[in-house]
Amino acid sequence: MMKFFEDLAVGDRTGIGTHRFTADEIKAFAKAYDPQLFHLDEEAARHSHFGALCASGWHTAATWMRLMVHYRRREAEALDRRGEPIPAFGPSPGFRELKWFKPVFAGDTVSYATEVAEKRASLSRPEWGLVGFLNTGTNQHGETVVSFLSTAFVGRRPRARE
Amino acid sequence: MMKFFEDLAVGDRTGIGTHRFTADEIKAFAKAYDPQLFHLDEEAARHSHFGALCASGWHTAATWMRLMVHYRRREAEALDRRGEPIPAFGPSPGFRELKWFKPVFAGDTVSYATEVAEKRASLSRPEWGLVGFLNTGTNQHGETVVSFLSTAFVGRRPRARE
Numbered sequence: 001m002m003k004f005f006e007d008l009a010v011g012d013r014t015g016i017g018t019h020r021f022t023a024d025e026i027k028a029f030a031k032a033y034d035p036q037l038f039h040l041d042e043e044a045a046r047h048s049h050f051g052a053l054c055a056s057g058w059h060t061a062a063t064w065m066r067l068m069v070h071y072r073r074r075e076a077e078a079l080d081r082r083g084e085p086i087p088a089f090g091p092s093p094g095f096r097e098l099k100w101f102k103p104v105f106a107g108d109t110v111s112y113a114t115e116v117a118e119k120r121a122s123l124s125r126p127e128w129g130l131v132g133f134l135n136t137g138t139n140q141h142g143e144t145v146v147s148f149l150s151t152a153f154v155g156r157r158p159r160a161r162e
Numbered sequence: 163m164m165k166f167f168e169d170l171a172v173g174d175r176t177g178i179g180t181h182r183f184t185a186d187e188i189k190a191f192a193k194a195y196d197p198q199l200f201h202l203d204e205e206a207a208r209h210s211h212f213g214a215l216c217a218s219g220w221h222t223a224a225t226w227m228r229l230m231v232h233y234r235r236r237e238a239e240a241l242d243r244r245g246e247p248i249p250a251f252g253p254s255p256g257f258r259e260l261k262w263f264k265p266v267f268a269g270d271t272v273s274y275a276t277e278v279a280e281k282r283a284s285l286s287r288p289e290w291g292l293v294g295f296l297n298t299g300t301n302q303h304g305e306t307v308v309s310f311l312s313t314a315f316v317g318r319r320p321r322a323r324e
Contacts, residue, residue, distance in 0.1 A: 035231050049253065058223060062220040069198055091212075099255060100255060
């Protein structure tokens with residue numbers, strides 16, 4: 001996915017990383033950012049509608065962000081080692097349709113992926129293209145637990161290389 | 163906003179709390195969930211497109227969640243003290259249109275608010291109504307820094323009280 005706008009095709013999909021959510025980490029995030037009992041305490045969670053300790057939805061989303069940052073860094077380093085140009089990604093103006101489909105329970109492993117959902121040239125800024133990505137997290141049972149859409153400005157291939 | 167479905171009106175708005183983002187907290191969140199240099203290091207941030215150390219967008223969103231949990235708890239306790247029934251809120255299935263308009267810099271204070279944007283009865287589940295909320299964060303200069311839409315199932319007033 002670390003590609004220039006011209007080289008991304010709708011349907012391209014890549015895994016960006018995997019994370020196992022431990023009980024300790026779930027509780028630490030919840031204590032700081034989402035102190036609801038079913039994210040904080042096993043016993044209370046057992047009696048909640050979730051039935052067991054599970055991660056805050058913001059935790060599962062923020063974990064995507066960490067994996068994405070690391071993924072881009074690895075990819076950029078690999079391109080750099082090969083002496084290839086590194087595509088620019090503009091900052092994200094936001095996300096759409098953030099959905100939590102299933103709880104992420106303590107011990108669950110979530111595999112995150114990103115897929116090109118749409119792309120179009122930017123009319124006003126010819127050095128950039130706009131790419132829409134569908135981002136997903138899938139647990140060890142193959143169930144989608146989180147998804148959201150993002151839009152990024154992606155740099156176009158330098159003229160010199162065309 | 164801790165009200166039964168019948169008592170919420172489109173346009174109702176309430177502040178839920180305020181938070182000052184310190185440099186230390188911005189860096190701690192970024193280290194764990196969004197390790198981009200402009201969230202981690204003042205000097206690197208000065209040379210970035212943001213111009214100064216600023217919070218991860220996920221950090222400003224997750225802070226809304228913490229304030230909302232505390233707000234609901236305070237409101238529920240106040241109702242309980244007055245012997246009034248406490249409206250039920252179902253778990254959120256997700257958010258829409260999460261937008262970051264401006265960076266939140268170290269030292270900025272963000273005031274969070276929530277407003278009833280739409281409401282409708284649930285046809286399939288008569289004990290619940292569906293309420294759409296517009297959630298915002300506004301900095302000390304009066305600029306909206308973050309906004310998103312949420313939808314919640316909100317309990318209807320118990321029959322006994324009608």
